[in-house]
Amino acid sequence: MASTAKKALITGVTGQDGAYLSEFLLAKGYEVHGIKRRTSLFNTARIDHLMEGEPGRSGQYVLHHGDMTDSSSLLRILQDVQPDEIYNLAAQSHVAVSFEEPEYTANSDALGALRLLEAIRILGLKDKTRFYQASTSELYGLVQETPQTETTPFHPRSPYGVAKLYAYWITVNYREAYGFHACNGILFNHESPLRGETFVTRKITRGLARIKAGLEDCLHLGNLDALRDWGHARDYVEMMWLMLQQDEPEDFVIATGQQHSVRDFVNAAARELGMTLTWQGEGVAEKAVDENGRTVVAVSERYFRPAEVETLLGDATKAREKLGWKPRVSFEELVREMVQADLDEAMRHG
Ligand code: NDP
Ligand code: GDR
Numbered sequence: 346m347a348s349t350a351k352k353a354l355i356t357g358v359t360g361q362d363g364a365y366l367s368e369f370l371l372a373k374g375y376e377v378h379g380i381k382r383r384t385s386l387f388n389t390a391r392i393d394h395l396m397e398g399e400p401g402r403s404g405q406y407v408l409h410h411g412d413m414t415d416s417s418s419l420l421r422i423l424q425d426v427q428p429d430e431i432y433n434l435a436a437q438s439h440v441a442v443s444f445e446e447p448e449y450t451a452n453s454d455a456l457g458a459l460r461l462l463e464a465i466r467i468l469g470l471k472d473k474t475r476f477y478q479a480s481t482s483e484l485y486g487l488v489q490e491t492p493q494t495e496t497t498p499f500h501p502r503s504p505y506g507v508a509k510l511y512a513y514w515i516t517v518n519y520r521e522a523y524g525f526h527a528c529n530g531i532l533f534n535h536e537s538p539l540r541g542e543t544f545v546t547r548k549i550t551r552g553l554a555r556i557k558a559g560l561e562d563c564l565h566l567g568n569l570d571a572l573r574d575w576g577h578a579r580d581y582v583e584m585m586w587l588m589l590q591q592d593e594p595e596d597f598v599i600a601t602g603q604q605h606s607v608r609d610f611v612n613a614a615a616r617e618l619g620m621t622l623t624w625q626g627e628g629v630a631e632k633a634v635d636e637n638g639r640t641v642v643a644v645s646e647r648y649f650r651p652a653e654v655e656t657l658l659g660d661a662t663k664a665r666e667k668l669g670w671k672p673r674v675s676f677e678e679l680v681r682e683m684v685q686a687d688l689d690e691a692m693r694h695g
Contacts, residue, residue, distance in 0.1 A: 350376045350405065354426050356413060356461070357434030361539045362479070364391035366432060366582040371395060371406060373586070378426045380411040380419075380435065391539050413457030414449075416464070423464045423474075430589050432477045433461055436509075439543060440483060443505035444651050451508045458512035462519045462527070471525050475589045478516040480529035481509050482574070482600070482657045492660035495531065495598050502652040517596070526594045530585055533600035533659040536679060537578040538686035545607055546575065546683065550614050554687035556641050557618045563640055567648025569608040569631065572656040576601045577674035577682075587668045600659020601672045611642055613677065617684040 353370050357363045358379025370377050381388065389396070395406050409425075411418035413435045423431075436454045437443060443450040458478055465474050485493045486502035501507045519525040540547040545566070552564035576599075584599050605613075608624070611633065615622045622633040622641070633642035664670040674682075 348376055348405075350374055351429045352376045352378065352426060353430045353432065354378045354380070354422070354428035355432045355434060356380045356411075356457075357436060357479075358408065359388045359391060360434060360438070361391070361537060361541065361578050362434050362535075362582055362585075364395075364539055365537070365578050366434070366585060367392055367395055367406065369579075369582050369586060376405045376407075378407045378409060378422070378428065380422060381408050382412045383410055413453040413460065416460045419460050420464045420467070423461075423468055423470065427470065428474055430475045430477070431461060431465070432479075432585055432589075433458055433512075434479045436479065437505070439541075440503045440505045440654075441648070441650055443503050443508070447504035450504050451511070454505065454508035455511035455515075459515050462515060462525070465525065466519070466523060471523055474526075475594070476516065476519075476525060476527040477585050477589055478512055478527065478529045479585075480513045480516075480531045480596070481506070482531060482533040482659060483654060484510055484513060484531065485657060486654050488654075488656060491656070492600075492602065492658040493598065494660045495596055495663055502654050503650065506654075520594055526589070528588050528591075528594040529596040530581075530588055531596060531598045531659075532581055532584075533574040533576065533598075533657060535576045535578040535581040536683065538683050539578065540683070545571075546610060547687075549607075549611055550680070550683040551687045551690075553611070553614050553618055553620065553641070554684060554691045557620065557688065558691035560691055564642045565645040565648065566607065566611070566642060567645065567650070568653055569606065569611070569644065570655070571607050571653065572604050572658070573607075574600045574602070574604050574657055574659045575610070575676060575679065576672050577679050580672045580674055584664060584668065584670045587670060591668070595667075597664045597668065598659050598661050599664055599670070600661045601676070602658070602660060603676055604656070604658045605676060610680065613680040614684050615641075617681050618688065
């Protein structure tokens with residue numbers, strides 16, 4: 346019997362948000378399709394628990410090989426799946442790496458979005474398929490006003506931010522030019538135990554947990570003064586879905602409205618681990634010493650970026666009023682969950 350379940354297609358399904366969104370949509374009864382790229386080692390650790398039985402398939406959860414830089418794969422998958430909703434989460438998502446791989450970042454993050462929109466258009470799916478673009482607070486970059494809203498001007502500060510700016514506008518353009526149901530979620534930083542290990546929050550919780558477990562001596566970080574609006578990824582994927590359920594497609598800022606520095610995050614994680622840190626020195630000479638006089642955090646020039654986004658703080662009033670959305674997890678709860686998961690991991694595999 347043909348399934349009557351709604352079909353969602355997620356690009357970037359193996360990433361942090363892809364995993365939480367898969368879980369969320371499966372729980373809502375969706376038939377969920379994901380695009381994963383070929384890698385030399387398994388890259389499905391975050392979603393393995395969602396797959397049962399036949400490899401890559403559980404009846405309502407299906408993975409397809411494809412790549413954002415390969416139109417042919419995207420066209421083939423869209424033609425096969427005929428999705429009701431597409432969530433474009435795939436990206437080279439690391440800001441610092443984008444300075445080292447600017448062309449690849451533009452290809453996957455900017456042109457990748459265009460390739461999907463064109464595939465929808467060419468296959469005649471525009472009246473069936475709704476499109477969500479993973480836009481970002483990195484668009485604001487050198488901020489023009491605080492807090493940032495849907496109308497704050499953009500000034501990206503990295504090849505990643507510039508590539509995402511193209512993806513933002515091409516999504517708006519296909520909405521205006523062709524009447525697509527396409528929207529941008531301008532999401533501020535969101536984290537979880539599934540966050541990649543090289544993003545600063547996870548680097549901190551994993552690094553301090555390993556120091557606590559005696560596996561490492563010192564954590565090296567870059568700009569401790571950077572200010573971010575950090576939420577929990579599980580809260581944020583719900584909003585992606587809510588945006589696509591609206592009759593009219595619109596863009597929304599998603600943020601907690603609370604701001605903390607990288608140094609605050611380090612202190613909060615250390616507190617969770619029962620460590621007392623004392624900060625000494627300034628600039629690249631700054632370091633944190635624990636209660637036993639050991640240097641456990643040091644600043645390294647290597648982690649500074651050619652251009653920095655110093656401060657981000659979002660105002661999600663529109664999402665609150667129109668989507669009824671608000672974040673559930675506090676900063677302290679987020680830090681606690683991440684620290685606990687990394688401490689468990691360090692103890693298990695230490
Ligand atoms: P991750 O880096 O955890 O995941 C990115 C996903 O994209 C992975 O599945 C990765 O595959 C996949 N991917 C990368 N390049 C390609 C490619 N060329 N073709 C196919 N797939 C590819 O990111 P997040 O889950 O944190 O973020 C999801 C999206 O939201 C991204 O677009 C990110 O830029 C954006 N965003 C994230 C925010 C955040 O704070 N997390 C905030 C605002 C926006 P693989 O597993 O093989 O590497
Ligand atoms: P960001 O996240 O650049 O905001 O992009 P990241 O966690 O990488 O950096 C946040 C801030 O911390 C500073 N920082 C360090 N960053 C990293 N990665 N490593 C360090 O050692 C370090 N020390 C200090 C950074 O300079 C920066 O100011 C994330 C990504 O998920 C994007 O894909 C997404 O679009 C934005 O969040 C919103």
